[in-house]
Amino acid sequence: MTHEAGIPLGIRFKLLSDTPQDSAAQVVNNVVVGDYRDLDTLRAFARGCDVVTFDHEHVPTEHLRALQADGVVVRPGPDALVHAQDKGVMRAKLDAIGIPCPRHRIVSDPADVAAFAAEGEGFPVVLKTVRGGYDGKGVWVVNSAEEAADPFKAGVPVLAEEKVDFVRELAANVVRSPHGQAVAYPVVESRQVNGVCDTVIAPAPDLEEHLALQATEMALTIAKELDVVGHLAVELFQTRDGRILVNELAMRPHNSGHWSMDGAVTSQFANHLRAVLDLPLGDPRPRAKWTVMVNVLGGDFPDMYPAYLHCMARDPQLKIHMYGKDVKPGRKVGHVNTYGDDLDDVLERARHAAGYLRGTITE
Template identity: 75%
Template structure:
């Protein structure tokens, strides 16, 4: 029996961890990477060097692949449509993925299907931003470029008309949204296969610092069963209505008055699901592969009452191997995942995961390990 080749566009840490999940499934794994030094290219045996912006590179990469999927959303829609016209199985499809690529398209479609979102509008200039601010109760408002933003980039919180001029300098459409007075951020991750099978992971709490995910708690503490089911229902509904194949992360705001609003979508494995590698019966990466290959999906349930994932962000301390040894010796229950990246301030270079019965203990251990690896603490 010849096992299929899964091609993933992008050579980052998501592809690296997806490759790890592909090994026990028997699936052969290919990566399109920009350079041999990228995270996944360091460990994957089948690497095609090229650009996601070049159709010839994409076609060369897709040869003999049973399916093509992604570790980011930055592939131009027209190129994906060309691959599909060639007969390549692209999952998620270009028709679905555009909702994670273009925030304006996403907001319009979610409004059509009745998904609760912050009030929003595409705006052409600072005058239209000011008019929108007046309609939603005043400044500040949030401005986002419709394409290309990630990890806080392409997002501005503006407090007056003068500040509102900055996002338009990029020359791309701008989406204005009301600034939601939320109490915390949640994420509902689901996986859906081509024949419609779907599974939902426990809803998690995501702690963001400067627009970058710092910590994830699974499940979200003090979230009622009713609210958790509502969040999962929203995510499953979006996956079905948009015909998503693979992993879908729905980032959510929880407000003081009990509402849940959709903030962002990601149609790929996502930072809010990294906890599942060690904390769930089936990781998000394995289930994403199962879905794009149309295999039966795995059990998404948690293995322990609590799992905490903390991202390791680069700081001034570039030698992480010595602290890595210390963390492993100090707490054998900590799972450390390093991405093979050069250390740069603020860059995601790894993550740690701890599971257990006591949330306070689990959280403290995960934070200590990440802080030690970064160099913020020395004992």
């Protein structure tokens, strides 16, 4: 999707890909297959690149520091990116700059989890390994010290957080360039199913203006204070008592911004590229009153083609984005965007298409 956004801008890619079958490797012209955890591979790859950027946060921080020391332009830089790689570092920094977060601290063992619970609202408590989590992986909700053994098995520090009493999840997406220009997309509502993003509504319906403003300001503050270059997605909780708390950070185009591909003047992918190349940023404003994104998950039928035909025929306005991945149950294999003036209609169309493609809706 980043390559797609780069074509009209005249931006040419070299891609470091795990396998030749990766989504991006199917469409980019210049592909190097290699392991992003190997510094020599990274060094050889980075040679000749004007700038190196990412579509995930898993490249080891120390390797990025080594590249930077070699003179490679890495954006976002490792000192920013570490906050999206390590939840412990992230929470400490957000505390330091006064950004509201769920109550939290690093815990050392199950007994310490019980102590953390006792310091606040009690169980349930959310436990997260500080590194390596993604789409609900590396996250546990535990109701007792006895249930809290698993997170400590990986040998990675564990962060305990209060289980926030939220009415919904929001996301504030902003993009910042090296000389400090920043743009903010409208705050969106993000609905998760089984810990995986399912639906995003842009803008978040019925969000009070002061909360939207607060969420946007928080994201812009984080981008500035962490010296983020590129896209920053700030996943947020809107609490029952009317507060906005930061859940997670991502420093790359993010699922909560996929709606922007068809719903905003400038997509998150285009603005991420413009930012990391220090080009002036594009207008992030919505093009429609409502835009809805629903993820397409793999279902029980590996061949989505008949469903794909059906969805295009049913809704000629539907925007389908398929990733070229093999279909496996529960795997994100694409998303659909719909837009229009009537939120109920826009939501129904997106849900129907995604459900039909997955096979959970058959008519």
